[in-house]
Amino acid sequence: MTSNHELDDAAEALPPAVSELFGTGASTARGERTRQELIVAAKICFEEFGYTKTRISDIVQRAGVSHGNFYRHFTNKADVLTAAIHPCVCDLLQGTRRNGRSDSGDLSALIASTTSYFTVYARHRQLMRVMHEAAAAQDGSGFIEKWLLIRREFTARTSGWLGHLQERGVIAYDCDVDTLTEALSAMTEQLAHLEIGLPEKAPRAEQLIRMGRTAGEIWYRSIPWTPRAVPPAS
Known part of the structure; x- marks a missing residue:
């Protein structure tokens, strides 16, 4: 907690x-x-x-x-x-920051980050479901703009991290960092929404661990590491 x-x-x-x-x-x-x-x-x-x-x-x-x-x-x-949603946003931000990503091709760090995200998401699953509903309501309230602004804070952290790795030669110089960020972020968010937010029952801890490992591996294999990074996991 x-x-x-x-x-x-x-x-x-x-x-x-x-x-x-x-x-x-x-x-x-x-x-x-x-x-x-x-x-x-x-x-x-x-x-x-x-x-x-x-x-x-x-x-x-x-x-x-x-x-x-x-x-x-x-x-x-x-x-x-x-x-x-303020406490929820801060909890998500702090949870993923505490289990941050490394400066190299470290699979365990990515798994820790995605597992932390899913664990915090599960803690706020009912409110996260409400946020999705409000963002899709298109009722003229302006919530969708607020939600997108909050989301950009999270994706900016990822793109900044990938950009840092690119500058250091850890990932391919021709990697489209912004598009990769959006793809990985959308995958992680949608997985959380479908497997944690929508079901009637809250997920068990072991399910969150499995999801975190799978998502972390997808992130790892999607990032174009160079030979300077840790060799891909077998």
Whole structure:
């Protein structure tokens, strides 16, 4: 389990454009308590009813506050969903950072990274499912733009890592780093969505380990290592 201190570090590490999506909190202690009550209530409602079926009236009723209090802190339900996913985003960021990738062709490091991603994803599987639903809703709320901005933070880390390896001659100089990043990221995200997010039951730990190993091996074999890197696994 990721500690609160680690999540705080991950939140501070978010680029300004992403941090701004989650807001700065209320100006008073009482206002912040109300805001947090709304976020907790919204998370419960979203996970129980889904994004589309959740109404703002459901959220305020569960939080025990008025509609006016809701709109004092949030513009719409996409706005409160964005606030609700903040811990999830930080957990994913910190989990994959803690099990980072190496500066060479290290299969074990890639397996550790993908396994960590799936493990954290499973911890937030219900909310991740809601995020997919909200992103596909096309309801004019602007959530899809927010979600894509958050996703770009994760893919930028991968492309930056691959670019670093390319500069050092560890992977082929003619590798299309951006396209490879998108392909590997999309594969990993879709596998998580289909095998972790959508099923009725949460995955067992051994399933997450198997998924992490398989995805890590796919990453490893898809990256065009040069002879300077560790030889491909047999």
